[in-house]
Amino acid sequence: MTALAEMIERRELLTNLTLRELRGKFKRTALGWAWSMLNPLSQIAIYSLVFSFFLGGIPEVGNPSGLNNFTLWLTCGLLTWNFTNSGLQATIPSLLGNSNLVKKVYFPREFIAASSVLSWLVTFLIELIVLCFFFLFFGQVVFQWIPLVVIFVAMQTLFVLGLALMFSALNVYFRDVQHFVGIFMQMWFYLTPIVYRTAYADEKIHSAIGRTIYGLNPMLRFVDAYRDLLYSQRVPPLATWLGCLGVSIVSLLVGWAVFSRLEPRFAEEL
Amino acid sequence: MTDITEVAMNSAPASITNKVQTNRGIGSNAAPVIVVEHVRKKFRLYHERNNSLKAALMRRRVAKFEDFWAIDDVSFDIRPGETFGIIGENGSGKSTMLKCIARILRPDHGSITTKGKISALLELGAGFHPELSGRENVYLNGSILGLSKRELDAKFDEIVDFAGLSTFIDQPVKNYSSGMYVRLGFSIAINVDPDILLVDEVLAVGDENFQRRCAEKFAELQNNGKTIVLVSHAMGQVRALCDRLAWMNHGKLEMVGPAKEVIDNYLGDVHVERFRRGPGAEVRWGTGEVNIDAIELLVGNDPTPVLTVRQGDQVTIRIRYSVPGAPVARPVFGFAIYRSDGVHVTGVNYREHGMVPEELSGVGSYDFVVDHWPVFTGTFDLSAAAQNINYTQTYDWWQNAVRFETAPGAFVEAEGVLILPGEWKHQVSKR
Numbered sequence: 236m237t238a239l240a241e242m243i244e245r246r247e248l249l250t251n252l253t254l255r256e257l258r259g260k261f262k263r264t265a266l267g268w269a270w271s272m273l274n275p276l277s278q279i280a281i282y283s284l285v286f287s288f289f290l291g292g293i294p295e296v297g298n299p300s301g302l303n304n305f306t307l308w309l310t311c312g313l314l315t316w317n318f319t320n321s322g323l324q325a326t327i328p329s330l331l332g333n334s335n336l337v338k339k340v341y342f343p344r345e346f347i348a349a350s351s352v353l354s355w356l357v358t359f360l361i362e363l364i365v366l367c368f369f370f371l372f373f374g375q376v377v378f379q380w381i382p383l384v385v386i387f388v389a390m391q392t393l394f395v396l397g398l399a400l401m402f403s404a405l406n407v408y409f410r411d412v413q414h415f416v417g418i419f420m421q422m423w424f425y426l427t428p429i430v431y432r433t434a435y436a437d438e439k440i441h442s443a444i445g446r447t448i449y450g451l452n453p454m455l456r457f458v459d460a461y462r463d464l465l466y467s468q469r470v471p472p473l474a475t476w477l478g479c480l481g482v483s484i485v486s487l488l489v490g491w492a493v494f495s496r497l498e499p500r501f502a503e504e505l
Numbered sequence: 506m507t508d509i510t511e512v513a514m515n516s517a518p519a520s521i522t523n524k525v526q527t528n529r530g531i532g533s534n535a536a537p538v539i540v541v542e543h544v545r546k547k548f549r550l551y552h553e554r555n556n557s558l559k560a561a562l563m564r565r566r567v568a569k570f571e572d573f574w575a576i577d578d579v580s581f582d583i584r585p586g587e588t589f590g591i592i593g594e595n596g597s598g599k600s601t602m603l604k605c606i607a608r609i610l611r612p613d614h615g616s617i618t619t620k621g622k623i624s625a626l627l628e629l630g631a632g633f634h635p636e637l638s639g640r641e642n643v644y645l646n647g648s649i650l651g652l653s654k655r656e657l658d659a660k661f662d663e664i665v666d667f668a669g670l671s672t673f674i675d676q677p678v679k680n681y682s683s684g685m686y687v688r689l690g691f692s693i694a695i696n697v698d699p700d701i702l703l704v705d706e707v708l709a710v711g712d713e714n715f716q717r718r719c720a721e722k723f724a725e726l727q728n729n730g731k732t733i734v735l736v737s738h739a740m741g742q743v744r745a746l747c748d749r750l751a752w753m754n755h756g757k758l759e760m761v762g763p764a765k766e767v768i769d770n771y772l773g774d775v776h777v778e779r780f781r782r783g784p785g786a787e788v789r790w791g792t793g794e795v796n797i798d799a800i801e802l803l804v805g806n807d808p809t810p811v812l813t814v815r816q817g818d819q820v821t822i823r824i825r826y827s828v829p830g831a832p833v834a835r836p837v838f839g840f841a842i843y844r845s846d847g848v849h850v851t852g853v854n855y856r857e858h859g860m861v862p863e864e865l866s867g868v869g870s871y872d873f874v875v876d877h878w879p880v881f882t883g884t885f886d887l888s889a890a891a892q893n894i895n896y897t898q899t900y901d902w903w904q905n906a907v908r909f910e911t912a913p914g915a916f917v918e919a920e921g922v923l924i925l926p927g928e929w930k931h932q933v934s935k936r
Binding site: 254258259335336338339340503 | 548549604607608609610611623625627628631632634636637641644645648649650651653654
């Protein structure tokens with residue numbers, strides 16, 4: 236617990252490291268911060284084209300919102316996924332990237348991973364705000380759902396942070412981790428109902444055990460939660476709440492435990 | 506690095522070093538601020554490093570390694586307000602010790618307890634982001650070193666002034682010269698205002714002017730009662746700055762005590778061991794009509810050659826020669842002394858003293874006697890030569906034949922190369 240107290244005392248450093256990540260991200264690019272918007276926008280355009288136009292994907296119909304718009308429906312899932320994906324993949328090599336700091340200055344090492352995750356959280360939050368205005372453009376006022384969205388964002392952040400702590404620490408010892416996770420993320424993307432409906436997966440999987448296993452995917456819960464709140468405009472079912480809460484707590488505890496276990500020898504192993 | 510540091514510290518104004526030695530009251534009874542207890546730290550020396558999962562799985566174990574004890578059962582206390590040095594040769598574990606105190610490394614056994622805010626100057630500008638401006642990096646680096654935004658706001662101008670970078674502060678640091686980079690790093694680190702400052706051989710930074718300001722800042726920290734732990738193998742620096750020293754040797758603690766005592770023992774040990782084998786810089790050439798058989802340093806009436814002399818000693822430089830063949834007409838012997846950093850201290854031959862013999866044969870020696878050795882502390886190389894009267898022929902030239910050490914003697918410590926053999930007089934023109 237002294238470690239936690241120290242982190243709280245030095246929270247200002249966490250802010251500054253996060254700002255460093257954010258400032259460094261688009262330095263020396265002509266478009267600067269516009270890239271943080273252009274990337275997801277182009278991704279949404281491409282995915283809409285491919286999965287809706289060419290492959291004939293259909294969105295869920297929002298209940299009670301009545302929305303039937305593939306792009307909006309896709310975006311809710313895609314932005315959620317992007318936060319987990321970028322937060323994790325950018326953070327895993329972060330200890331290696333900051334090895335000069337780890338070897339020369341003392342400060343809570345968790346901050347390196349956390350600042351990277353937080354910098355992607357900031358990106359995610361900006362994207363969510365832009366998304367709210369998208370909904371407004373399509374005649375949907377979703378601002379009243381923001382408090383609940385924030386709770387899910389907080390839970391997802393803890394979930395990503397836990398995974399990032401664990402894998403970034405492991406990556407110090409085994410540099411394969413980052414490549415392995417890269418492949419795993421591709422698979423995870425298609426195992427999560429982002430470009431297809433959850434119902435579609437349930438139709439395709441015939442055994443009850445298979446459906447249960449499919450439903451264990453924590454990202455499925457988060458994607459459902461944001462779609463419920465923003466697209467359908469309803470409170471997510473209790474199972475979603477509990478699932479997200481449970482998975483975020485477990486992820487953080489396990490991730491932090493692994494990190495703390497491996498942390499003492501970082502300076503030597505890097 | 507060492508040599509530069511030594512020069513730099515030696516050239517610091519005498520007033521600074523004197524202040525350091527006189528103005529500080531160190532509470533010898535006060536509770537220590539750093540307690541190192543039976544610390545052991547092992548490193549793994551990997552024979553085949555598995556940085557990949559595949560390698561680890563294939564071999565069904567993590568990796569082959571051998572344990573190496575970088576620190577082996579070391580204990581000492583550091584008291585508040587003192588400047589404590591850790592000395593030792595390369596690989597003695599002194600930097601590892603400092604990193605353990607800084608909490609960058611964690612000991613495998615034993616404990617280190619510290620009281621107060623610690624700042625470590627291990628690498629200057631660690632954590633600078635090349636794309637960010639100097640200003641942004643001051644805030645970032647300061648924050649990494651433990652300063653709050655408010656403290657940084659208050660100190661910002663001082664930091665920038667001290668680094669001498671006012672005009673460049675909004676440029677990205679990747680455009681800085683390495684000197685500017687390090688100066689900014691030093692300036693931030695020194696302004697952290699810690700209770701305990703850990704320093705690892707980083708004082709050799711910047712130009713002479715910056716060096717002097719560093720020395721002043723250092724003295725100021727000492728005067729303000731800050732505890733400083735310094736790792737160095739620049740004996741001049743250590744002697745000038747430290748109150749007490751720990752001498753580490755192959756991971757073990759050899760000795761802890763007052764600086765002077767430890768340095769004397771350290772130099773005695775290290776130099777006897779190393780220099781008897783002959784220094785690597787030794788170069789010798791000549792036609793061989795006259796041979797220099799040995800060059801010896803003698804103190805007082807003791808006939809045993811030494812390698813450490815003290816300021817103020819009566820020192821004899823003895824050149825032993827032999828002429829193997831026919832007598833040689835009018836040979837000239839001489840010697841030169843260089844400090845290890847290349848400063849030419851003196852060159853003496855006896856032609857100017859009117860001692861040149863008409864003819865020399867057989868075996869013998871020439872002595873040059875100095876009543877009060879006037880050279881300041883440091884490491885020196887002694888060369889000797891035998892040439893003909895016009896210096897057109899070299900019989901034997903022995904470059905860097907002897908490396909010796911000058912240790913402080915009864916003289917008051919000051920800085921420079923030579924102790925001028927003069928005295929002070931005082932005239933009052935008006936009362």
